[in-house]
Amino acid sequence: MAKFVFVTGGVCSGLGKGITASSIALLLKAKGYKVFMQKFDPYMNVDPGTMSPIQHGEVFVTADGCETDLDLGHYERFIDEELNYTSNITNGKIYSSVIEKERRGDYLGATIQIVPHISNEIKNKIYEAATTSKADIVITEIGGTVGDIESSVMMEALRQFRLEQGRENTLFVHTTLVPYLFGSNELKTKPTQNSIIELRRLGIQPDIVVTRAPVDLGESIRKKIALFGSIPAENIIEAKDVNNIYQIPLNFHKQNIEEIILKQFGLKVSKSNLAYWEDLLQKVENLKGEVEIALVGKYVELEDAYLSVKEALKAAGYKYETKVKINWVDSETLENKDTDLKEVFKNSKGILVPGGFGSRGIEGKILACQYARENKIPYLGICLGMQIAVIEFARNVCGIKDASSREFNEVCKNAVIDLMVDQKSIVNKGGTLRLGNYECQLKKGTLAYKDYNTETIFERHRHRYEFNNEYRELLESHGLVVSGVHPALNLVEIIELPDHPHFIASQFHPEFKSRPTKPHPLFDSFVHAAIKYQEGKKK
Numbered sequence: 234m235a236k237f238v239f240v241t242g243g244v245c246s247g248l249g250k251g252i253t254a255s256s257i258a259l260l261l262k263a264k265g266y267k268v269f270m271q272k273f274d275p276y277m278n279v280d281p282g283t284m285s286p287i288q289h290g291e292v293f294v295t296a297d298g299c300e301t302d303l304d305l306g307h308y309e310r311f312i313d314e315e316l317n318y319t320s321n322i323t324n325g326k327i328y329s330s331v332i333e334k335e336r337r338g339d340y341l342g343a344t345i346q347i348v349p350h351i352s353n354e355i356k357n358k359i360y361e362a363a364t365t366s367k368a369d370i371v372i373t374e375i376g377g378t379v380g381d382i383e384s385s386v387m388m389e390a391l392r393q394f395r396l397e398q399g400r401e402n403t404l405f406v407h408t409t410l411v412p413y414l415f416g417s418n419e420l421k422t423k424p425t426q427n428s429i430i431e432l433r434r435l436g437i438q439p440d441i442v443v444t445r446a447p448v449d450l451g452e453s454i455r456k457k458i459a460l461f462g463s464i465p466a467e468n469i470i471e472a473k474d475v476n477n478i479y480q481i482p483l484n485f486h487k488q489n490i491e492e493i494i495l496k497q498f499g500l501k502v503s504k505s506n507l508a509y510w511e512d513l514l515q516k517v518e519n520l521k522g523e524v525e526i527a528l529v530g531k532y533v534e535l536e537d538a539y540l541s542v543k544e545a546l547k548a549a550g551y552k553y554e555t556k557v558k559i560n561w562v563d564s565e566t567l568e569n570k571d572t573d574l575k576e577v578f579k580n581s582k583g584i585l586v587p588g589g590f591g592s593r594g595i596e597g598k599i600l601a602c603q604y605a606r607e608n609k610i611p612y613l614g615i616c617l618g619m620q621i622a623v624i625e626f627a628r629n630v631c632g633i634k635d636a637s638s639r640e641f642n643e644v645c646k647n648a649v650i651d652l653m654v655d656q657k658s659i660v661n662k663g664g665t666l667r668l669g670n671y672e673c674q675l676k677k678g679t680l681a682y683k684d685y686n687t688e689t690i691f692e693r694h695r696h697r698y699e700f701n702n703e704y705r706e707l708l709e710s711h712g713l714v715v716s717g718v719h720p721a722l723n724l725v726e727i728i729e730l731p732d733h734p735h736f737i738a739s740q741f742h743p744e745f746k747s748r749p750t751k752p753h754p755l756f757d758s759f760v761h762a763a764i765k766y767q768e769g770k771k772k
Contacts, residue, residue: 235363240374243428244410251304254374255311256482260491263505269368270308274376275383279325290537298669319362355390392436407439411446522555527581529601531594533561545747549760567597583611583763586618592641611762614738620650622738651701673726679716684754692741700725735762
């Protein structure tokens, strides 16, 4: 039977529960244990697939096609394991499942209640994750803050879970804020005390408290929290503010958090294998160069909307000991006739157009793509960024001036990007995109083949519209190269331009498979091309 770690948050949101959970998982894996991760979100959406990135940040997609919270991106980047549909559970998913069972008559006429039916369903999702993953330890993060009405039933389910499994099989980690008051120049423990009291009211006693603070706690503060929280002083783990999130697992390791967990579980405490993570940190803290990449999107006011793209760019830079500075460009501003593109991109050595939905800012993205193509600036297009590249090429190279996508213009005459046949009858928006891993065959002799160095790849998708094969022959006759195709569906997956230093775009989302220790081939190649472009400019 697996062991279970639950990570809760108190005082306020944004304290780093996801990074705490990821760090714990990384450290347990470094001890030789098989780990699996889950995120429970208390909102009523079934998943974040239909939510605005401005509200919720990016939607991360797992290999099996589940649209999830962005914290799962952190999980995968930290532990380098593919997660699945059991990894992101929402209140909406739980309630939908219970109501569906009730309609089928599964409950044999019982009155359906929050307890036990909803709480049982929550527990079942935890057990399901353990069973399907065959993990030694499952780490589950509970979204929101203790005391939120939305997450109250989740907390009740966890109380029951400990009762069922016992303290030797369950462990609660509670993250809290210890604010520093300037003026009196002191740390205040009262918010943490109250947060622990609130957790106890729900029937849960934390085993470990992770304190977020700008400075070291000091021995007296640590003992005070331990006393009022009924927790051993050594189980107070400091999460002091750091410049780099990759430092956090090593900070936790120095405080023996994984040994505390393993001892409670009665599991063997072996030597940690953290050399690879220490090497990463050494690289990150000693970057020698810098290169600017322009990211042209419509949600740039919230960087979390492009979190995985940002992290993938940074990871590629680490390989070349180079800091990637992102020039966040709002695509709508490029549509202003007074905007000077040369001024906007004057310091950018690469232009990236990421995924997105809707018509807002599209013409600005097309202008950015055109600028990259005509000025021989390295270009990487992702999902919508590939469709933009196709539209721009059709308009300005093939002379199809009204070329567009059916997404932006339902009655356009030349829809070089169109709906697949199986998408045309879809009414519900949630969960009906082309999602998750699909096969792609690469054409030898192309940039894509050079980047991957293999003929067959599997990449994650999240889109509804596709390259229209009716225009493929025409576009190829003008120089567009189709370098990646889905073999069974004959869908275009990658396009590139051979008469350009580096111009490539994919229908899939390569950022989801990037790791800080293993940059994705397309990001690796793109950032390297930007560095080379910068070096050429300096000569």
